[in-house]
Amino acid sequence: MQITEHIGIAVKNLAISIPIFEKLLNSPCYKTELVDSEKVNTAFFKKGDTKIELLESTEPDGVIAKFIEKKGEGLHHIAFEVADIRAEMKRLQDEGFILLNTEPKQGADNKLVCFLHPKSTNAVLVELCQEKT
Secondary structure, eight states: OOOOOEEEEEEEHHHHHHHHHHHHHHOOOEEEEEEGTEEEEEEEEETTTEEEEEEEEEESSSHHHHHHHHHHHHHEEEEEEOOOHHHHHHHHHHHHHOOOOOSSSSSSSEEEEEEEEETTTOOOOOEEEEEEO
């Protein structure tokens, strides 16, 4: 694994949350994107080397909606950039980590992604990201 790619934050409403984070970070939202496969709308911010991704559910039964219902808005996951997602998935699975998907999926920001189950990562949802070429 390489550097932190982004930090994901679950929010109820991007229209409300984007201005809050623009003021907080003193930086504009540089991109919004619908990710159908995850049933989310996303908004991205960059401050220095750190990227923040806000996630809003597009469906009442979506993963983010369920997360917010259970835990409220807030930190959802941390994502790490990897050079070869399939090799990293195999390495981590061989190390005993539980993968939430067996193949990389299309994620936001032109990335292939895979999530690790929080049961195997000290209760932190971890996302692996590889830039699509």
